[in-house]
Amino acid sequence: MAGYPEKESVKNNSNIISGVMYFYIHFVTEVLCFYTLYTYTGTRSEVWLFFLAYDMLAFVPQALIGRFSDRFPKLPLGAAGLIFLAAALLLFQARAGTYLPLTVLCLGNCMVHVNGAEVTLRTSGGKLAGSAIFVSGGSFGVVTGRLMGSAGMPDGILFVLALTALPLTLLAQRYILNDARPQTEQCRDFRYIKGGAAKGAVIALAVVIVAVRGYMGYGIPTSWNKTLVQLVMLFSFMGTGKALGGILADRFGFRRTAMVSTALAAPLLMFGDNIMAISLVGVMLFSMTMAITLGLIVSAIPKTPGLAFGWTTIGLFMGTAPAFFFRLRTTAANCVMIAALSILCLAIMWLIIRKDPENE
Amino acid sequence: MNDILWHLDDVFLSMVERPVLILGAVFAAITAAAVLLTVRSLRDSDDA
Structure with missing residues (x-):
């Protein structure tokens, strides 16, 4: 080494x-x-x-x-x-x-x-x-x-x-x-996946999480989002969440950040339809999975980081493309979808992310 | 030149009844290529 x-x-x-x-x-x-x-x-x-x-x-x-x-x-x-x-x-x-x-x-x-x-x-x-x-x-x-x-x-x-x-x-x-x-x-220090996990499956499952994040970006109920300032706030919190995901994962642990941010985001996204502050915090927390999924895919194919990054963008397209053709109209349906997808993401993360070292 | 380019636009939108199908085919082709490249990359990682 x-x-x-x-x-x-x-x-x-x-x-x-x-x-x-x-x-x-x-x-x-x-x-x-x-x-x-x-x-x-x-x-x-x-x-x-x-x-x-x-x-x-x-x-x-x-x-x-x-x-x-x-x-x-x-x-x-x-x-x-x-x-x-x-x-x-x-x-x-x-x-x-x-x-x-x-x-x-x-x-x-x-x-x-x-x-x-x-x-x-x-x-x-x-x-x-x-x-x-x-x-x-x-x-x-x-x-x-x-x-x-x-x-x-x-x-x-x-x-x-x-x-x-x-x-x-x-x-x-x-x-x-x-x-x-x-x-x-140059990327061999990325070691975020559990030992023994099939790397091909890790990539596929990480892409699923990215697709969920892409879908959520379009599908989350945000009735509060009506003015220009609110639109700017939404995108700003999204961007801040993406940056914080990486910063917090480095500081407090990759797995901890992934699990906690996703678990906390779900109820905030579900019940923030009419309350901007709650919804924005939910969006920020859920955006943190961006860094997590990138770290997972690079861990699987560390010799080809460009290809690994490309898989995150393929997943993003897979998540956003359905929004061009259909959308869930009712808040209740959206809540069920958010809950189901969040549980799916948590399960995937629990399965494939290795435990954080004790000193993190 | 511009006329030709606009004509190509029209061809894309009119002759092909569903341009979405073309985009879908391009997506499928690129994703399939990405899968093949990933399999090779995984093999390289295992060999190392």
């Missing part, structure tokens, strides 16, 4: 610094994507199809691009992704159809996400805070992009934002370039 400075990244905080840098890059990426979606699709009749295609093309290919990035982790995919995003915006401005610019936009989104995952996971030393902070930036970006698109902001601002993120992607990439360890060893 000796020979590599495996905890170096934790000692010099590069795991947190790369996470914070990618928080901003991820924020900018989602602002660009959602600004574009809301600016250039608002009046089209097939807008729902456009959003479904966006979800599919932005989420699912991350597994393949992730595997490609695992093979060549030193490629500056983040910078390339930002250039793709800017190019997509130009194509939309030039009225070059819909689905070509959309595909370019989604590919750019994929590249930035995969690079963020590669950088934050490979520099993490087996900790989750960096990746969790990176992922949380997306929630803030989604709501900001929606607001900017709906408000009719000029496109020029988006190009400036992309430019501000570009040097950060190159800087974050330095952490991988400077790492002396073989690339297949």
Whole structure:
């Protein structure tokens, strides 16, 4: 086991610094994507199809691009992704159809996400805070992009934002370039699954938990969510929960954080339909499972963190796609669904997550 | 050029009765490829 400075990244905080840098890059990426979606699709009749295609093309290919990035982790995919995003915006401005610019936009989104995952996971030393902070930036970006698109902001601002993120992607990439360890060893400290658990099954079950989180994001009853400020609050709590999941898992234990946050979230989500404060805390707690599922999948395939991250986004699409076709209309049905899915997630976590070491 | 691209949009939306089916097929193909890559990655981990 000796020979590599495996905890170096934790000692010099590069795991947190790369996470914070990618928080901003991820924020900018989602602002660009959602600004574009809301600016250039608002009046089209097939807008729902456009959003479904966006979800599919932005989420699912991350597994393949992730595997490609695992093979060549030193490629500056983040910078390339930002250039793709800017190019997509130009194509939309030039009225070059819909689905070509959309595909370019989604590919750019994929590249930035995969690079963020590669950088934050490979520099993490087996900790989750960096990746969790990176992922949380997306929630803030989604709501900001929606607001900017709906408000009719000029496109020029988006190009400036992309430019501000570009040097950060190159800087974050330095952490991988400077790492002396073989690339297949950089995530070997992720050991969150029970010994003896079938790793293929662990991946499948973790994807189920991600899909549940994706479904909950659309399906939870939030009658209180009527104003702009409330919408911003909802996304902000979601983002904060994602970041806290990783931070608390590192501090208090992976299994403890997973089980406690999911168990506490269920009743708050069920009974927070009309009470914003209760609902928001529930959303925040349930969002903590993001870091947990990522940690589980990376533990199963530590040599390919990009592919592992891609499985979380496939799960997210599997959870959100049904919302395009049907929704539970009554509060009672939603409550039953939330309770059933939460119990399912708890059971899965109990089955596959190893016990926390005593000193955590 | 733009006309051609818009035409392709129309082709996508009109000739294919349910574009959702295309998206579903793309999803299935990518997921199947991801499964194969994951199996290989799991084998690599076991060999190490």
